[in-house]
Amino acid sequence: MREILGDIDRWRAQHKRIAVARVVDIEGSGPRDPGAAMAVNEDGEVCGSVSGGCVEGAVVAEALEILKNNSPGRLVKFGYSDDEAFAVGLTCGGTVHLFIQPLSW
């Protein structure tokens, strides 16, 4: 979160709506530890990261969906061999659990 505060501050000053995605748990090998964060604004601009670039594209789509639907936030997981997960996964074979929510607090 620390490294994305500057971008979030800038977007807040522009009155952009923002969603924040954070790694809350990893199983097996994962590129980023719990707490890794990225933020997406309503225009689809991105700062930060939650993996080694493997799932960020899908996170942006999910974040924009959450902003559009005024969802309070939801857990999503990305895994290599998980049928329920999105089509993207981690090449390292682990599973990453993300919580994505609007920055309404």
Place this chain on the structure above:
Amino acid sequence: MIYSALADRIRKNKPVALLTVIDGPNTGATLLTSPNIENIGTLGNQELDRVASRDALGELEAGRTSVRNYGPSGQVTPEDLQDTPVVRVFVESFSPPPQMIIFGAVDFTAALARVAKVLGYYVVVCDAREVFATARRFPMADEVLVTWPTPVLTERGPNLGARDAICILTHDPKFDVPAIQGALATSVGYIGVMGSRKTHATRLERLAEVGITKSQDLARLMSPIGLDIGSRTPEETAISICAEIIGKRVGRNVPSLANSEGPIHQ
């Protein structure tokens, strides 16, 4: 309100934990907690707020980030949790950054301070010579102190722990002996001392003169400093020092110069 307080405390390096309900009733609810400051926000239930923020302060103390499960009013025991929906709370700890204190304001210091900043350290550079220890020479450092090692370590030593590092880059006995003495009196996780193998050998003699002979003390000194990767430039040396710090912290068996023989440079 919560975000502003969170950003403010992170920037001021004050310990703070952000609690978020990620599953269960009130998903998305957030609470901010710091030691000795009133909580901001709520997870949707007063008792849950009380129990979860108490747990979060413990997690914060340990620098841990984790998911914890509660009942809707803060129940924690398996019996109490039976037949209740589970509230999963993500506790994210923002501890102050680890510190690196570098003694000696030399070229290697600037490179090491740069790499340490990349790794997220709060970097302090200390040298008694005021022409060398200037903020202009070390703009990347968080603090540049013109003083001797003893007062710095007397004042800051008690706050140093396993995540912190002390790097002694002076080759000057009147500076590095008190720096090593002061460093050994702390529980800092890493003590590295620069110098050739010959310098290291003569340094051991000077340390013995001031009574530092215990093998468990000498074993804490990574000297010569850094990994045996044949680094030459200040930048390469900085990488080798930081890689050694990472390896020591996680307990890996890394090829330290302190445990090898032969020439340091190719």
